[in-house]
Amino acid sequence: MNSRSRYVWAYIMIAPTLLGTVLFWTWPAIYSIYLSFLKSENFGMVNHWVGLANYERLFKDKEFWQDLRNTLYYAVLFVPLTLLFSTFFAVLLNAKIRGLSAYRVIFFLPQVTMPAAAAMVWVVLFARDYGLINHLLGTHVAWISDTRFAMFALVIVGVWGAIGFNMLLILAGLQGIPRALYEAAEIDGAVRFRKFRYITMPLLTPTLFFTTVVLMIGATQIFDSIYLLIGKTNVALPAVRSLVYAYYQNSFVYYDQNYGAAIVDILLVINLILTGLQFAFQKKWVFYD
Amino acid sequence: MLFRKKAWISTTSVAVVAALALAGCGGSKSTNDNTASTSANSQAATTSAGQASDKPKEAVTLTYTIWDQLQQPAMEAIAKEFTAQNPNIKVKVDVIPWGDYWTKMSAAAPAGTLPDVFWMHSGQFVKYASGNFLAPITDKVKAGEIDLNNYEANLGSIYTLGGQNYAIPKDFDTIGLAYNKDLFDKAGIPYPDGTWDYTKLAQAAKQLSQPDKGIYGFAAKMDTQTGYWNDMLANGGFIVSADGSKSGYDDPASIEALKARYQMILDKSSPTHQQMTDTDSTEMFKSGKVAMIFEGDWRTTDIDGSDIIKGKWNWAPLPKGKVKRGNIINGLGNVMSASGKHKAEAWQFLKFLGSKRAAEITAQMGAAIPAFKDTQAAWVKSKPQLNLQVFIDQAADAMPYPAGSKAYPVWFPKEGEIMAQAWGGKISIEEGAKQVAAMMNQAIANNK
Numbered sequence: 001m002n003s004r005s006r007y008v009w010a011y012i013m014i015a016p017t018l019l020g021t022v023l024f025w026t027w028p029a030i031y032s033i034y035l036s037f038l039k040s041e042n043f044g045m046v047n048h049w050v051g052l053a054n055y056e057r058l059f060k061d062k063e064f065w066q067d068l069r070n071t072l073y074y075a076v077l078f079v080p081l082t083l084l085f086s087t088f089f090a091v092l093l094n095a096k097i098r099g100l101s102a103y104r105v106i107f108f109l110p111q112v113t114m115p116a117a118a119a120m121v122w123v124v125l126f127a128r129d130y131g132l133i134n135h136l137l138g139t140h141v142a143w144i145s146d147t148r149f150a151m152f153a154l155v156i157v158g159v160w161g162a163i164g165f166n167m168l169l170i171l172a173g174l175q176g177i178p179r180a181l182y183e184a185a186e187i188d189g190a191v192r193f194r195k196f197r198y199i200t201m202p203l204l205t206p207t208l209f210f211t212t213v214v215l216m217i218g219a220t221q222i223f224d225s226i227y228l229l230i231g232k233t234n235v236a237l238p239a240v241r242s243l244v245y246a247y248y249q250n251s252f253v254y255y256d257q258n259y260g261a262a263i264v265d266i267l268l269v270i271n272l273i274l275t276g277l278q279f280a281f282q283k284k285w286v287f288y289d
Numbered sequence: 290m291l292f293r294k295k296a297w298i299s300t301t302s303v304a305v306v307a308a309l310a311l312a313g314c315g316g317s318k319s320t321n322d323n324t325a326s327t328s329a330n331s332q333a334a335t336t337s338a339g340q341a342s343d344k345p346k347e348a349v350t351l352t353y354t355i356w357d358q359l360q361q362p363a364m365e366a367i368a369k370e371f372t373a374q375n376p377n378i379k380v381k382v383d384v385i386p387w388g389d390y391w392t393k394m395s396a397a398a399p400a401g402t403l404p405d406v407f408w409m410h411s412g413q414f415v416k417y418a419s420g421n422f423l424a425p426i427t428d429k430v431k432a433g434e435i436d437l438n439n440y441e442a443n444l445g446s447i448y449t450l451g452g453q454n455y456a457i458p459k460d461f462d463t464i465g466l467a468y469n470k471d472l473f474d475k476a477g478i479p480y481p482d483g484t485w486d487y488t489k490l491a492q493a494a495k496q497l498s499q500p501d502k503g504i505y506g507f508a509a510k511m512d513t514q515t516g517y518w519n520d521m522l523a524n525g526g527f528i529v530s531a532d533g534s535k536s537g538y539d540d541p542a543s544i545e546a547l548k549a550r551y552q553m554i555l556d557k558s559s560p561t562h563q564q565m566t567d568t569d570s571t572e573m574f575k576s577g578k579v580a581m582i583f584e585g586d587w588r589t590t591d592i593d594g595s596d597i598i599k600g601k602w603n604w605a606p607l608p609k610g611k612v613k614r615g616n617i618i619n620g621l622g623n624v625m626s627a628s629g630k631h632k633a634e635a636w637q638f639l640k641f642l643g644s645k646r647a648a649e650i651t652a653q654m655g656a657a658i659p660a661f662k663d664t665q666a667a668w669v670k671s672k673p674q675l676n677l678q679v680f681i682d683q684a685a686d687a688m689p690y691p692a693g694s695k696a697y698p699v700w701f702p703k704e705g706e707i708m709a710q711a712w713g714g715k716i717s718i719e720e721g722a723k724q725v726a727a728m729m730n731q732a733i734a735n736n737k
Contacts, residue, residue, distance in 0.1 A: 042420040043399040127567045129503065145563040145713070233511060233705055234566050235713020252392045253702045255416070 029268070036261035044257060054262040063238075064246065064263065070151070071242045071267075075219035077155045078162075082215055083208065085159060086166035091200070093167070094174045104171075111164035119228035122157050126229075144229055150236035157225050162218070166211050173207030174200065202287040209286045213278055217271055223248060243267045346377040349631045351638055354383045354404035356390040359590050363656035370650065371641045378634045391698075398422045403626035405635040406642070409456050411447050411619060412692035412701060418450040419695070424627045425453040429636065435643055440660040444620040447689065456622025457643035458660035460651065462585050463618050463680045463687050464515055465604040466490075467592060472497055472504065472580040481581070481605035487523065487549065490581070490608045494558035497580040508570035508582045509550045509559035511712035513704065514617050514690065515583050520546035522617075523610020528691045529729070536700075536729035538722045546610070551711075551718050562712040574598070583607065586680040589672065590655055606679045618687035620660055700725075700732040 036054050038047045058064050093104055110118065125132050126143035134140055143153040181199050190198070223244040230237055243263055251260030355364055361384055368380035383404065385393055391413055397403045403422060417423050429435055437445035440458040448456030468481050476497050481490075494506030510516050518528055526543030529536060537543050553559040560573065571588060573579040575595035584592070586604075593599055607616055623642045625635045641647055648661030655671035658680060669677045691697070704725050711721025 043395055043416075043422075045399055045420065123567075128563065129567070131567075142563045142567065145566040147715075231566065232702070233709045233712075235562060235709050235715055237706065237709065249702070252395065254699055255395060 032261040033265055035258055036265050038258050040258055054258050057259065058262050058266065066238060067241050067243050067246045070240055071220050071222065073151065074154065074222055074242065075216060077151070078158050078219045079212060079215045081155065081159045082162045082166055083212060085163050086170050086211070087208070089163060090167045090170035090174055091196070094171060107167055108164040110161045115161070115224050116228055118161065119157070119225060122229060126153055145234050145236050147236045147239040150230060150240045154222070154225050154229065154240055157229060158222065162215065166215065169211055170204065170207055173204050177203045205286045206288060209278070209282055213275055216274055216278070220267060220271055348377050348379070349634045350379045350381055351406060351631060351635055352381050352383055352404040353638070354385060354407040356385055356387045356408060357587065358384050358386070359587070360656040363651050363654040366654065367642065367647045367650050370646065371638055375637060378637065380638060401628040403628060405629040405631060406623060406625050406639055408459065409448065409622045409624040411690050412697050414448055414455070414622070415450060415693060415695050416698060418455050422627050423455045424625045424629070424632060425455055426457070426639070427453045430454050435640055439662055441662060441684070443689065444660045447620055447693070448622045448624070456624045457639055459621040459623050459642065460657035460660050461618055461620040461684060462587050462658060463616050463683045464519055464583055464585055464607060465679050465683070466581060466607050467574060467584050467602060467604055468581045469574065469577060469598060469602050471577065471601045480603070483606050485605070485608040487520070487608050487610055491549070491553060491558065494553055494581065495556055498558045500557045504578055504580070505560050506558045506580045507553055508565060508573060508579045509553040510565050510570045511562055511708050514619065515585050517547055517550050518617055519583060519607055519615040520550050520610065522615030522688055523607070523613060525610070525612035533694050534733060536726040536733070538729065539726035544719055544722045547722055548718050562714070586658060586677070589675065589677065593672065593675070600674065604676045604679050606683055614683070614686055616683045616687035617690055618684050619690035694733070694736070696733040696736040699736055700729040703728055
């Protein structure tokens, strides 16, 4: 087979995925950029070109800046905590213990739970007067309706939901580390912590890097737990409202798709910058063998 | 090897970045071709309707979309009876919960995929009618196929725009005062009745409250139609001026009414806003923790379904205010899509939904107060242990739900966000009311 026909075949094989991506992701994204320069009426049947007016309004909107701060604050809390817990559990579950697969299933369960159902359970757990969390801690805190605590409640739910999947990724990374390295280290007299520090950690960095990038993007798109857990009549909403929540409100509740599009386009730029920075800094800490 | 592995990770990461970053951008897209094709469709539908009589009838399935699950059995019973009379037309009743209903409809409208027949709310009507997404029924009304005088006062007129009729009234709803007889008996207070005013309500609420036991006399919830709108009207205030040009939230009488309601929270006669955010106040009533609430008649079946309170509660009219007895009347309408594929059949079903028979089924099953004249008695009797008559009696003085403008869908969701700040104690009630007024006036100006 010559190389040309091999390429043709390769493209045919990836065509379904590529088409799907272009049709359902790339095209809508480009369209949303176009939408942000318009003022639409009548559910988008009538459109006027308004240039940068939506962005001008956005930059003058105090709520937008607050939402941006909230989003970044959430990401700063959520990403490190998720990484920490996922790595911790992955290392534990990489050991040879009885009933290993049962533990793996248990830790993975939040991932396959419906977010809406999970949120309903959390609402009950967090309730001020009858909630289990206050009961256990001996506190009397309105977790989801007090401005000071609502963000932490969201982070707790977020981390709880994210551990399972990320643990799995990290576990795969751990299992990709050759046994021979540990055996060699043992012959050299390395103890447990040193093995973790000098073998596991460096060889895990590519996985951790990938996980961080994905988590960061996921974190800046927090929406469902705000929608389900906090709700629109909650006094704490302004303290946790994210950019995607603002996008949803503007696009689907106030019927201002153009302003909503401007919000997500800014988020897109932020994510490109954040991801670009992470790629730039990966030389400093990511180890490729 | 080093390079290739790195390249693989970079590519995957970038792909994931792109995919995830754009996940929020699924906005609704529309093209003009859509309008063209839908109007072509509707012409085809009209033509086929004309010939329907001399052709063998084709089997058709219509979609009827509603938002209230509690009414689903009644709507299905109506659909079944309709199919019995028109064997070639089947009707599928779809429920989309209120929280998602208008989001889905606003995506379906420009895409030309609105359900054949669906429930319309007065607050959303203008947007859909002015965008030509609803099929007008004016010619059918003129041809005498349907008589809008069959329905209770004014309900037919809610859904008219520019001289065109768009909906057949389905039902109406008003607000009542639900009370827990047990808690009243224990406190030795006579049950609420038509003589009560707001002063009496506040006094009784105070007497009934035992905050240390988690029992409150009244739920002074942050709510509009089943909350402070009634107070504002009763106190001589208003929500939107009669000509729709101005918000009434900054009217002194409105602010006074809002403050009086909030005072009940400060007096510990009501749970706090935070408590009512954690647990819906009607749920508190259902579990016997709250002695009185304002609620709409549509919650009757739901409240009565609670084992804790069943047989121990009843309805009373809302209390009288300084000026009058406030109440909001709202009526749902059944409408049909302008782009439906089977408009002739949809019209047959719509007509049946507006018939006396459909109203009787609605009433007997206790689903809602039917709009059809002289069918309400059956609804009142559907739960003889409850004083449902208060909802019919209050309809006469009630003010129509203040929607009916392009501005309403814009200001209504923002109203809740601002008032939540006031009810949660972040800003004063007066400040909240003034912010709402400014926001509403802006929305009215922007959406003339």
